[in-house]
Amino acid sequence: MQMLYNSDNFAVVEFEVPAMTPASEGDDAGLTRGGYEIVDKFKRKEIYIEGALAESFKQxxxxxxxxxxxxxxxxxxIERFSSLMLQPVVLH
Structure with missing residues (x-):
């Protein structure tokens, strides 16, 4: 987990999850997966994106x-992703 961006309005955290199986030559099993958590601080909403949407965000x-x-x-x-944020931010 790595904080990538933190402003008065938004926070973006990157999550990298290592693959469970070791990579063998020519095998995709060793690729990492993960995504980004984007938090809108004023709306108090968040979203976790992964896969193609996360790659698009990164690019x-x-x-x-x-x-x-x-x-x-x-x-x-980042605000372009606000309409996707449906999960309320909950502190515990």
Missing amino acids: GVEALIEGSPTIEDIDAY
């Missing part, structure tokens, strides 16, 4: 970073 962030974005630019990109 979008990488493209954004190439242009030296401001915090507002990054927040605007």
